Amino acid sequence: MSRLEVRDLAAGYRRHRVVSGVSTTVDGGGWLGIIGPNGAGKSTLLKAIAGLLPHTGEVRVGGRALTSLPRRERARTLAYAPQIPQLPMGLTVTDYVLLGRTPHLGPLGREGRRDLAVVEELLARLDLTDLAGRALHTLSGGERQRTVLARALAQRAGVLLLDEPTTGLDIGHAQTLLDLVDELRAELGTTVVTTLHDLTLAAQYSERVLLLDDGAVAAEGTPGEVLTPASLAERYAARVTVLHTPDGSPVIAPTR
């Protein structure tokens, strides 16, 4: 199982430190939702955990420091889907999602039957099969977002970092995507970290929630412990009430 440990992480841009003193642990197969107001440092934190930003502190997966792993092994250990990806727009959906299989390819670098099967299954589950041959630049925003996520999922890494995965997705596709991530967690023991602005989705899917404010951890715990009207008023200057659906799932509702 891929237990993710983050110890005293600090990161930022040039001399501008954005996050500091962040420590957290996500058990193998766990789901941590990172929430917080605009500019709190959620994307910066995720990029630093992914090793894409210079940082101090430690990131360990399964007890091993991420920085000590060779590139290919690191890609099998951790997958990251950014909020605003740079896309090779001429590629087709299938070819782009197949790039997620790169760390698993044999010495000749050719994809095998298993790679194609993984991609085909993901396209089907994310409602992308009909778009398989389309070039990325012809896709709608939501279709492109699902394609980016399909590539990250195709990597089959032990740890999955998703930055605002539901941005631009309608409610049905957002639920399909989060359900799929949850299934991978159950089937493969994937450890999941997502940033999410939608607090109801964060509460319904995350096992634990980390509230980031001004680059530091303001609270961490179960969704019920962290997503209280008082903490949301303090950290977001928001007026909300916490309701529950008939099956007991929390709904964070704005009040006028």
Ligand SMILES: Nc1ncnc2c1ncn2[C@@H]1O[C@H](COP(=O)(O)OP(=O)(O)OP(=O)(O)O)[C@@H](O)[C@H]1O
């Ligand atoms: N490439 C960059 N260079 C300089 N500063 C940056 C860069 N990217 C982000 N920042 C700054 O770092 C701070 C945190 O940004 P970040 O994107 O991590 O926040 P966030 O919590 O993900 O915000 P949002 O909810 O608005 O997406 C902001 O003040 C932002 O302006």
